Amino acid sequence: MNYQVIVLAAGQGKRMKAGKNKQFIELEGKPVIIHTLSVFEADPWCMEIKLVINEKEKDIFKELQHQYPVQKIKEMVIGGEERQDSVYNGLTSLQSAEIVLVHDGARPFISQEVIHHLVKKAAKEGAAIVGVPVKDTIKRVSKAGVVEQTVERSSLWSIQTPQAFRYAILKEAHDKAKAENYLGTDEASLVERIHVPVHIVEGEYENFKLTTPEDIILAKAFLQK
Numbered sequence: 001m002n003y004q005v006i007v008l009a010a011g012q013g014k015r016m017k018a019g020k021n022k023q024f025i026e027l028e029g030k031p032v033i034i035h036t037l038s039v040f041e042a043d044p045w046c047m048e049i050k051l052v053i054n055e056k057e058k059d060i061f062k063e064l065q066h067q068y069p070v071q072k073i074k075e076m077v078i079g080g081e082e083r084q085d086s087v088y089n090g091l092t093s094l095q096s097a098e099i100v101l102v103h104d105g106a107r108p109f110i111s112q113e114v115i116h117h118l119v120k121k122a123a124k125e126g127a128a129i130v131g132v133p134v135k136d137t138i139k140r141v142s143k144a145g146v147v148e149q150t151v152e153r154s155s156l157w158s159i160q161t162p163q164a165f166r167y168a169i170l171k172e173a174h175d176k177a178k179a180e181n182y183l184g185t186d187e188a189s190l191v192e193r194i195h196v197p198v199h200i201v202e203g204e205y206e207n208f209k210l211t212t213p214e215d216i217i218l219a220k221a222f223l224q225k
């Protein structure tokens with residue numbers, strides 16, 4: 001089974017407060033983005049990687065590509081203002097595609113096993129995403145900081161990437177969102193708006209997104225495991 005993947009690295013990493021794009025933070029001597037790309041480079045099902053970058057960081061990424069060559073990157077794509085714009089640019093740069101995955105460069109611990117479950121599901125159903133059941137008790141809280149409700153947890157999932165779709169479905173969802181100025185936090189939220197059922201594949205808690213400084217401590221601990 002084959003797929004193409006859009007790997008997103010064009011964000012600023014503001015919440016990480018590292019003074020640079022969090023993709024360049026080193027874990028065990030290698031930048032985060034290289035850890036992430038290595039998973040797809042090693043996966044025989046992955047035919048092509050579209051790496052989406054910030055125009056201003058082109059030279060840094062070219063240097064990285066020189067230092068850590070990734071054969072499946074045929075070209076780098078320039079991202080946009082919002083994550084969704086970056087995905088769109090990656091998507092429209094694909095010449096032809098059947099199954100497309102979208103993955104955050106900031107999730108370096110995705111496993112090949114989960115990717116394969118996801119790709120099989122997307123090939124069968126058209127749309128599939130990776131998630132894990134929430135572990136905490138979840139409450140709805142008012143703006144004044146008072147609990148309004150304890151939400152029933154059994155149907156709540158924390159959603160990760162990769163998210164996988166038949167190309168035509170993801171393109172239609174993005175075109176509609178663009179036309180209606182809708183901004184979602186993930187691809188599935190756009191696909192839900194064109195009424196295509198999105199299937200969940202249970203993933204791993206290790207596939208967390210490096211978002212704030214504590215995540216780097218966790219990532220280092222995870223790599224030493």
Ligand SMILES: Nc1ccn([C@@H]2O[C@H](COP(=O)(O)OP(=O)(O)OP(=O)(O)O)[C@@H](O)[C@H]2O)c(=O)n1
Nearest residue numbers: 008009010011012013014015081082083105106
């Ligand atoms: N315009 C954007 C914004 C985000 N991303 C990518 O989307 C992924 C998930 O986004 P997030 O964690 O929000 O990353 P940042 O935007 O970098 O972080 P922050 O929101 O803290 O600035 C990251 O790999 C990031 O590089 C992107 O390609 N283009």
Ligand SMILES: C[C@](O)(CO)[C@H](O)COP(=O)(O)O
Nearest residue numbers: 104159160161185186187209
């Ligand atoms: C797509 C995503 O990784 C799913 O968890 C996430 O929504 C994107 O990042 P953000 O932290 O919501 O900006």
